[in-house]
Amino acid sequence: MTFKYFDKPEIFVGFLDEKTTCDTCGEFTRCFDAEPFYGEETLAAVCPSCLEKGRLYGMDVYTCEGDFSELKRQLTERHPDLDENEIDAMAEEKTRELEKTTPHLVTWQDWLWPCADGDYCQFIGYGSRPLYNRLSRDFNGQALFESSLYYTLRDDSDADALWEEEMPRKEVRTYEESSRYSTLFYVFKSLHSDQIITTWDSD
Numbered sequence: 001m002t003f004k005y006f007d008k009p010e011i012f013v014g015f016l017d018e019k020t021t022c023d024t025c026g027e028f029t030r031c032f033d034a035e036p037f038y039g040e041e042t043l044a045a046v047c048p049s050c051l052e053k054g055r056l057y058g059m060d061v062y063t064c065e066g067d068f069s070e071l072k073r074q075l076t077e078r079h080p081d082l083d084e085n086e087i088d089a090m091a092e093e094k095t096r097e098l099e100k101t102t103p104h105l106v107t108w109q110d111w112l113w114p115c116a117d118g119d120y121c122q123f124i125g126y127g128s129r130p131l132y133n134r135l136s137r138d139f140n141g142q143a144l145f146e147s148s149l150y151y152t153l154r155d156d157s158d159a160d161a162l163w164e165e166e167m168p169r170k171e172v173r174t175y176e177e178s179s180r181y182s183t184l185f186y187v188f189k190s191l192h193s194d195q196i197i198t199t200w201d202s203d
């Protein structure tokens with residue numbers, strides 16, 4: 001299962017333990033836990049199909065928060081021909097799509113969904129040494145990790161220490177495995193290039 005901004009949510013966040021009634025279509029099926037969603041309206045469960053089809057549009061519910069100002073900055077850079085209103089409209093449309101159709105990523109802290117190349121990135125998994133080594137073209141996972149740190153974290157992250165002390169030695173393949181770590185790395189990929197972005201947090 002893949003969403004535009006979230007690959008394999010059935011593994012990386014999983015469904016509610018039991019089948020239940022989807023709050024937006026009424027079907028009795030596997031659903032995501034909608035309780036951690038943000039906004040004024042509260043939902044208990046939403047099925048993947050409703051999320052993907054945009055059933056949250058028009059509701060005061062969103063599943064994450066995009067880095068809107070950085071997206072606007074990137075779009076302005078990439079589209080010098082467009083005026084501010086056009087940039088705003090493009091950024092707002094992408095942000096709505098992200099926040100309304102993306103499964104909720106369970107994290108220790110709240111942070112903004114990263115963007116690259118004028119779009120939001122796709123979450124592709126939890127960081128680990130084997131994952132970075134595999135994603136790296138020259139088998140230097142540590143260098144890739146360091147260069148992938150999102151701009152918001154660069155000043156406060158000691159990348160060497162994080163790699164040595166906190167980076168999981170084994171793959172973190174599932175949500176259950178991720179919950180064993182008190183520091184987690186969240187790996188994203190640009191939709192438009194090979195660029196990898198990392199955010200991290202701890203409990």
Ligand SMILES: [Zn+2]
Pocket residue numbers: 022023024025026027046047048049050051
């Ligand atoms: Zn549904």
